Amino acid sequence: MEPVLLPEHSEEISLDGVIPERYMPVLQKAATLLRWMTVAINGNTIICHTPYNERSAGEIVTITADRKKATLHSRPANEYYHDAAMVRNNAILFRKALAQVIEEEEKADRNLHPMHREKYGALLISKSYVVTPLLVYANTLVFIAMVLAGISPLHPTAKSLFLWGGNLAPAVVTGQWWRLITYMFLHGGALHLIMNTFALLYIGMFLEPLMGRIRFTGAYLLTGICAGLLSIAVHTNSVGVGASGAIFGMYGVFLSMLTTSHIQKTLRKTMMRSILFFVVYNLLAGLQGNTDNAAHIGGLLSGIAIGYAYYPDIARKSSHKNQLLLTGILALATVVLVVASVYLVGKTIGI
Secondary structure (H helix, E strand, O other), X not given: OOOOOOOOEEEEEEOOOOOHHHHHHHHHHHHHHOOOEEEEEEOOEEEEXXXXXXXXXXXXXXXXXXXXXXEEEEEEOOOOOOOHHHHHHHHHHHXXXXXXXXHHHHHHHHOOOHHHHOOOOOOOOEOOEOHHHHHHHHHHHHHHHHHHOOOOOOOOOHHHHHHOOOEOHHHHHOOOOOHHHHHHHOOOOHHHHHHHHHHHHHHHHHHHHHHOHHHHHHHHHHHHHHHHHHHHHHOOOOOEOOOHHHHHHHHHHHHHHHOOOOOOHHHHHHHHHHHXXXXXXXXXXXXXXXXXXXXXXXXXXXXXXXXXXXHHHHHHOOOHHHHHXXXXXXXXXXXXXXXXXXXXXXXXXXX
């Protein structure tokens, strides 16, 4: 008499996007979602029993997590009373449940207040928070270098800021386009630096984990360039410096995100009020002092546009390669904008 071969099924399921310390909790949540009974947990392995039904006595499912993947093995719990289709279908069911659990965890993380998400503090680098503190370090180091070079820490002159890379229309129009980047890392005194640092940390803690470091870096630099362009178009004979144009750009990106369903609805309303208050207050304050509102508006509007351009890519959780590709396309569009804007500014000021 020939032995009966029981149906079995093994499959690997990706755990990309899940940190190793969350492997087991996430796998357990997915099994619970399917109402599988946990029989045993041993190290990185979970053994479950699926529910009984009219066709079988259930299946024994063994799930082992290791190196960004889970290996699932399903076999009948009873050799005389089983359903071969369900043995195979368990992998499909578990993959769907796992995707739902991961999405719920990611959404919960997006909705965390940044002070809870970044447990090591706003100025320290962590897994999902790298670019923001690096930008703060860069701004601070440049400021320290300027002070050590003999420039006033409270009231640096326009000439000294220009020599260090400040944004000035005639210089940009005559070929010094690099000033559209360098001006973002210069500040007109310690108070200017401190205010921009707080604003950058606040938005960065929310936005960088949501966007990812590649998109966040691209958005920061591109909105900063757009801010600098509008600044030289409006203030043709003033030296512009500061990260505030790029920071307004990131607030613009966040505003665009807050109009989507990517963030929990109750949090969206709270954050929308907070961001709008920041934007309106600073624009109104800029009408009374020596503030480059043109850069702020340029950054804000370009940030909203770039935010909407990035949103489908964020929602799809695209690969780093696709993120770089989209950022490259946006950078190319910005280069075209720079060329056209510089030409028009040059015509306006007669250069």
